Amino acid sequence: MKADYQSYQRAAGVALLGLAIQIVLFVLLLVYGLFARDHAALTASGLVGGWSVVWLMLAISFDLHRRERIEALEGEQFAASGLAGSSVFEGSGSDLRVAAKRVAQMHKVWMPVASVLLGVFLIAFGAWRLSSGRPLVDPDNFHAPTLRGWAVALGLGVAFVGFVFARFVSGMSKRDVWGNLKGGAAAAVGSALVGLIMAVAHFVDIAGPDAVLRYLQVLFPVALILLGGEVFLNFVLNIYRPRKVGEVPRPAFDSRILAFVAAPDRIADSMAGALSYQLGFDVSASWFYQLLSRSVALLVLFGGLVVWLLTSVTMLQPHQTGRLLRFGQLVQSGEDLQPGLHIKAPWPIDDVLVPVQEDRDDRGRVVRSQRTSTGVREIQLGTRGPEDQRAILWTNDHTANEQYFLVQGPESAERTGTRTDMVLVAAEVPMRYVVSDVRLFELLGQPDERDELLRVVGQREVMSYFSGHGIEQILGAGRLDMSGELHRRLTAAYARLNPDAGGQAQGAGIEIVYVGVEGVHPPQRVAGSFERVVQAQQRRQATLEAAEQWAIRTLASTAGSVDKARQAASMLARAAETSDPGEAEDMRREVETLLIGSGGLAASDLLTARAERWRAHMGTLATATLHNGQVESYQASPLLFRTGMYFDSLLQLMKGSRVFIVGGDAANLWQQFDFQDSQRASDIFTAEENNN
Secondary structure: OOOOHHHHHHHHHHHHHHHHHHHHHHHHHHHHHHHHOOHHHHHHHHHHHHOHHHHHHHHHHHHHHHHHHHHHHHHHHHHHOOOOOOOOOOOOOOOOOHHHHHHHHHHHHHHHHHHHHHHHHHHHHHHHHHHHHOHHHOOOOOOOOOOHHHHHHHHHHHHHHHHHHHHHHHHHOOOHHHOOHHHHHHHHHHHHHHHHHHHHHHHHHHHOOOHHHHHHHHHHHHHHHHHHHHHHHHHHHHHHOOOOOOOOOOOOOOOHHHHHHHOHHHHHHHHHHHHHHHHOOOHHHOHHHHHHHHOHHHHHHHHHHHHHHHOOEEEEOOOOOEEEEEOOEEOOOOOOEOOEEEEOOOOOOEEEEOOEEEEEOOOOOEEEEEEOOOOOEEEEOOOOOOOOOOOOOOOOOOOOOOOEEEEEOOEOOOOOOOEOOEEEEEEEOEEEEEEOOHHHHHHOOOHHHHHHHHHHHHHHHHHHHHOOOEHHHHHOHHHHHHHHHHHHHHHHHHHOOOEOOOOOEOOOOEEEEEEOOEEEEOOHHHHHHHHHHHHHHHHHHHHHHHHHHHHHHHHHHHHOOHHHHHHHHHHHHHHHHOOOHHHHHHHHHHHHHHHHHHOOHHHHHHHHHHHHHHHHHHHHHHHHHHHHHHHHHHHHOHHHHHHHHHHHHHHHHHOOOOOOOOOOOOOOOOOOOOOOOOOOOOOHHHHHHHHO
16 A cells, blocks of 8 residues: 555544543443452553553554655655755755654654553553452452443453454554554454453353452453563564664564454464475465364354353352252252252253352442352441451440440339330441351342341341340340340341241241340440449449448457348347347347357457446445445444544545644644655656645
């Protein structure tokens, strides 16, 4: 084809169309990857988006070639006009070839720069996605993306559009003038391969194992790194590759690997040519090659038949049990299919259904999906627990959406036990269960509806149960006994599901393994009031315990032990209530004997009182006896008794005084005094008495 400006104009238009298609495919993959949280789709969107640079550079390059052809055409017309030799335009021919200079600069500078930048992007982006995708290959860390139907449809759509457009562009690139469109064909067929691999991986995941989908998270990043390495290899080889004069260089971003996929007929021709060269004769003219070429459709059909028949073989893993589906309906007869190899009718006649387990976050989004029957599934019948393990108080933020339950308020009076109001509390009520009957479990509804149905039924039972209990039981130690009762009530509630044609309940096909009541707390805005009540109760309890401690200490120190003190108090109470004085006195004596034998403070006081009473009694008796003796002495000799009493009284009065006895003649009285103290000076203890 002659390289005129119209040829380049058409190529530029095709490149712009390829750029638009590439951007649309990039946006579709990116939007799906974000909504479905598909790691592989996000990686694929980066690869498809990076290839948009190829189409952009091709569009610019062909447009510059178009301008160069127009400029050359104008130069030829100018030269043919006879004005080229005039002095005004002399020497201006090369200076006016601006477009030609831009074309040369494009292929010499900007194409290599764009190729290097694309290679750096592919390697860097691939390394980043590889580092984030490697941990997700582990089944424990893998979260199956949602929107599987959209994934299959989008993958097939990208593959169809990419292959059709790649074949169209590849056909154009056979012309020398459009040779650089091979890079665009490689980008289009690469996008098609990405979409096809995505669709196949999701289809395999729907049909059985998720291994392909898991390893796809590292396959795409590795492909990115390899394609980026190929760009650098092409860049180095282009430096040393000889070219004819006027030949347009092939860009480094033109992938030779993807170009083979875009034009498979060239692969066959190349292989046939290489084989003919090695064998020395034309292989394509042999009878075997002709027979193989005529039977290729039959061979493809036979291969498809074999692949279809292989769908009659299914393998269940050790953690899986399933039910047989025939034309989309559960086969009622027969038991659940156990782990192992099973033969069935090929798809789409028969299919094996394995329950899907989905784990969701606090926003209800699926973060993990797997096909298992023995895996323990969890449903939050109350507030979802916090993701972190830090200590959380009532006054702290818990989760975004808390589930509140109505419970009875505190008792208005301890005697009556009546309650006057209702109280809101939030509680974490995790329920864990396993699938016991796959058929009944599948009859509950669609996979994304079963957990919601079980959660609603469970919440109804929990609300009914909580509404019959007081706030003290829910917040106190009473919740430890709630798990067993909730387990019984939930089991009975789920057993009433799945009624058959006769209205008889068949059950939900699950077995509850654990129900707990955790993290119970009042609403955050009233948590302070609850804490003040708890603090008051704790202070009251501390006061009661202190009073009890004081009572025990007092009773033990008084009566020797608490039991003896209480026994004595009981006997004294009965003595006060009896109407018989003798019986009451006997009881008091028993109490006295009991207390004396205890060895406490009461025994000491009683013994002291007894001693004082005995001393007073004996003192009074001695006084009475002395009085009786004095009476008898008086009766025997009144004068002698009075005289003795007189002198005794006088002795008491004169005790401690100096007495001088003189005769009757006081006129001749002579007195002699000796002022020596009778007390020693060292007797300091009687100084006060002497002074007196």
